[in-house]
Amino acid sequence: MKKEVPKNHFTIGINDDVTHTSISYDPDFSIEPADRTRAVFYGLGSDGTVGANKNSIKIIGEETDNYAQGYFVYDSRKAGSLTISHLRFGPTPIHSTYLVNRANFVACHQFSFLERYDVLKTSQPGAVFLLNSSYSADEVWDHLSYSIQETIIEKKLR
Structure with a gap:
């Protein structure tokens, strides 16, 4: 877009191997205000x-x-299936018509979901991660998989 003659038609967010119009982008780019809670x-x-x-x-x-x-995502059968709630709130009007993809708060209410779903994918660096667990605070770390521990450390989750 900074070129003297910018590309007129382009694709962003996917690797367009058909029309080859993909342009690179910063995957951490966000237009949401910093004072908005995204959970x-x-x-x-x-x-x-x-x-x-x-x-x-x-x-x-x-x-x-x-x-x-x-925004709420769940199976029509509801009972026993995964539900995902996407919440936003803050001091300015919200016109976001998409699911939260950079959450500053992530809660996982079922410990077993950690192995079945990528629950930390939407967490932004420094986010708060709340995990419902039958293990004590002193024990829970040892029961997390290496990949979950690694993500928590890399993203500096609290």
């Missing part, structure tokens, strides 16, 4: 995660000066 919650259908997050968004939007948005 992703991984739950199990019928465990109350979606309902609690819907209530939270309603309360935040109605009872505080913050704007709020929630």
Whole structure:
């Protein structure tokens, strides 16, 4: 785009091996304001995660000066399947029509999800990671896989 004659038609975000119009981009680029909370919650259908997050968004939007948005992804069978709640809230209007992809808070309500899903994929560096676990705070690290430990260290998750 900085060229004297920029490309007129291009593709971004995928490797376009058909028309070869892909351009490189910074995968860490974000247009969301720094003061906006972006949270992703991984739950199990019928465990109350979606309902609690819907209530939270309603309360935040109605009872505080913050704007709020929630997107909820779940299987139509709901009970026993993965649910993912994408929440945003902050002091300015929210016009994001896409799921959260750089969360500053990630919660995983089922320990077993760590091996089945990439729950840390959406976490931005320095994000807070909340894990529901039957292990004590002193024991949980030893029960995490090496790849999860590595991601937590690399992203400096708290």
